[in-house]
Amino acid sequence: MSINEEQKPIQEVLSFPILQSDRIRLAVHDAGAFRNDCTELGKQVDGLSQLLRSTVRFATSTSTLYENPVRRIFTEVGKTLQRALTLVKKCKRRRRIMLCLGRASKADFRKTQSLLDASIADLRWLLGILDRDSGIALSLPPIASTDPILSFVWSFIAALYYGELSDRTEAASELSSLALDNDRNKKIIAEEGGVVPLLNLLKESSSPDAQMAAAKALLNLADDQDAVRLIGKEVGIPVIVQVFGKSPMRVQILVAKLISRMVEHDPVSQEDFGRENVIRPLVMLLSFETFVDDVDERGHSLGIHSIVKMNKEMEKNLENLKHGHGSSLSKETERNTENSKNGRRLSWSWSFCSDGSGGRGGNYRKERENEDPEMKLKLKVACAEALWMLARGSVLNSMRITETRGLLCLAKLIEKNQGELQMNCLMAIMEITTAAEVSADLRRAAFRTNSPAAKAVVDQLLRVIKEFDSPSPQIPAIKSIGSLARTFPARETRVIGPLVERLSHANLNVATEAAISLGKFACPENFLHVQHSKTIIEFNGVPPLMRLLRAGEGPQLHALILLCYLAMHAGNTEDLEQARVLIALEEANRMEVSQNHELRELLPKAIYHLNLYQAGVPPHRQPYVPEVPFEHVGKPNGLH
Structure with missing residues (x-):
């Protein structure tokens, strides 16, 4: 379909074939030669016209129309009807006009009738995927005979728009499988409008299975910058952050992986995710059960009011950084650092998330506590990787991580864990320290010599360098120490x-x-x-x-x-x-x-x-x- 066709208003696309069918009906009455053939052709056009009007009635009655197959099929039907109109006009009673326009032939009628049959089949198929209650059995439409994937994608996306929740979940799973097959399928799904309904399904909080299916499909699509930009263009980043903060753990794992992949392929989304405050729930999830034994100097966990107050200060610091008030940021950070001296560490509370700016994980607190350790580990691995990607090459995101007590959390996880989680935490710290190497503000704010978080990070980096034999963890630890050389x-x-x-x-x-x-x-x-x-x-x-x-x-x-x-x-x-x-x-x-x-x-x-x-x-x-x-x-x- 040409760019001009895509830019036409949908009302014009819908009305043009119907107008063409009316003109053909009038031309049939005026036919002289091949009158029987013109009559048969007119009957086909009448049947086609009924299907066109049924589709238009559905399109005007629904609040959201899936336009891509409608535009494509209506455009092709319009071309076929234009050919039929030209053929019938050649059969007018006036001989002189016939000679001017050229003679019609039986072969022309057979070819046109075949095209009209194909258009009828296409419209029946289109009505079937749009109106799920029409009872029309679906088969491969003629328009997609040379490219069956197109019809599959259209039908699955239409199911995402108009199907029941179970049908939408199944359709998202099918799109996810198609996207895994090859890059061409991913491109077709994106071009044919699959992103928007997948994001809508991702918001379906009543069904974790539906959310997981949508997250998997988006995860498989978001493997290049164009696809990620398309998700961002459809206002997908706020949706992803919102879903991530208030979903069950199995959904959060997939959404955290989606965040990592999008940030990995597109620096614009990296900053967009940072502005949407995704770092805060990521750190919260990483710190779940990490600081259970950490108490303040009086033997009591820090209260919720203290936590809220500290995080308000963090948000104020971030605003100062955005507007370039580095000195103010440093002073605020020093005050925050004083709160954690002498072993006073944050005892994270999930009820803190009820303010809506981070996550609303309190609704799922019992579920998280009852999850098996393997599921908890998978979530932390995914969150650590997301922080790693968010911090990579971004001073502002690195500052956001340090301002949410992320450094202390990462250091604790390196100390207590091994394998992929430890490696992701090391890579996140490597990116944060790399940013600190080029940003004096970040160095002063997060890596002061009397900062407990900075000391904990350095202790763990040195432990990895001295005690580990594998190059994989040693190299990021060595790089991190080098980046902090000036501190x-x-x-x-x-x-x-x-x-x-x-x-x-x-x-x-x-x-x-x-x-x-x-x-x-x-x-x-x-x-x-x-x-x-x-x-x-x-x-x-x-x-x-x-x-x-x-x-x-x-x-x-x-x-x-x-x-x-x-x-x-x-x-x-x-x-x-x-x-x-x-x-x-x-x-x-x-x-x-x-x-x-x-x-x-x-x-x-x-x-x-x-x-x-x-x-x-x-x-x-x-x-x-x-x-x-x-x-x-x-x-x-x-x-x-």
Whole structure:
């Protein structure tokens, strides 16, 4: 169907074939040649006209019309009727007009009659899927003979509009299966208007089975940006958030997966979900039964009024952040942090959700408590993945997570769980810390050194780095520590030791990530780069770095960068001379081992600094000239 046809008002689409059938009836009476054939054709058109009028009566009587098959079939019927009208006009009594228009033939009538029969079958089928009470048996319509999937999609979507609840649930399941088959089916379902009725079914709170069927179908559709944008265009994101907050656990699992998939494929939906406050119920569900044993310093759980007050402050902080009031946000966050000092942690209460802005999980509290542990675990895995996707590349969403006590919850789950849940929590923290690396406001708000949540996160990250052997959890933990490098004071040497140990890891990816993270401690952008560089050397970090130089281009690049930082900021240590770092750097500079722009600038500087400090080596061996006044040369402070 052309774009012009799609843009026509539905009233025009419905009326055109009926007008054509009336014109054909008049033309039949005026026929001279092939009168019998014209009469038979007129009878077919009369039957077709009755079906057209029945369909129009249904279309005008229903509050919501599923337009896609109506437009397509009525347009094709109109084309057939136009052909029939042209044929009948050729048979007019006046011979002169016949000669001008060209003669008709028996073959023309047979072809036109065949097309009219197909149009009648199409209309019968259309009336059958729209009016479920018509009693018309459904079969494959001629219009979809070359593409049966189209008729299946039309009939299932129509069932979503006009069927009983059980029929709608079954239709959603069928669409879900079709979407799983191939990408073309997904595209047809989306183009033929399947998203809107699926969202309407998702809101069917009286039937969890219906909600699950709709969520599965939407989940299978939302695997590319266009499909996700279509869901967002149909105001699907507020619906999804609302359903997620007030549904039973088995529905929430699927909706959380839907949120993850939509956010993964579309950054616009990522921000839209954040604005719709989906993070709050996600954290609430993650924290369910997580802080049961956590009480305040007086031995009593925090009251509901305290929780509500704290969350109101959180919402105010988010508004400040949206309008750029960073200082106000930091002050509010400091006050919130004070509330959780000395072991005072939030004892989450499901009755808190009754305000409607997060979730209304109180209606299902008993059901949640009685669910089997496997179901609870699946929900937490899905929620953790959703938080991971929401935080990925988004400073604002990362701030929202930290403002809802999400950091403390994630740290607790890493401590108490293993497998997929632990991994998703680690990935969420990695994304939050990555955002903190580029946002000073987020660093100050969430990762202050005296913050219990930040301390809990760092403790768990270090535990994973030190105690785990698998690269999968170690790599995000190492990346997270590196992203937080600017938040650690010089005395916090406990975070550097484990990273130095990982430089010798058998897995090169782990060793490389350790070198990258340590580079963030020693780089000039870090205010404490001198102290951190000395600490790395004290923890015997130079020998494993020298070994990494022989481990391939990737590890070699990051090992060289870190060695350059150490040479520039702690070049007067004997460890560098004993490890022959100067020779290695000179060789790398001479061989031009990398096209990396940063390394090309660092190597001459590092070599110059080592030449200054190592005895017996003339400083003029390299052409590099320091960018400091001559009188400061030789004074370490002047070189920084």
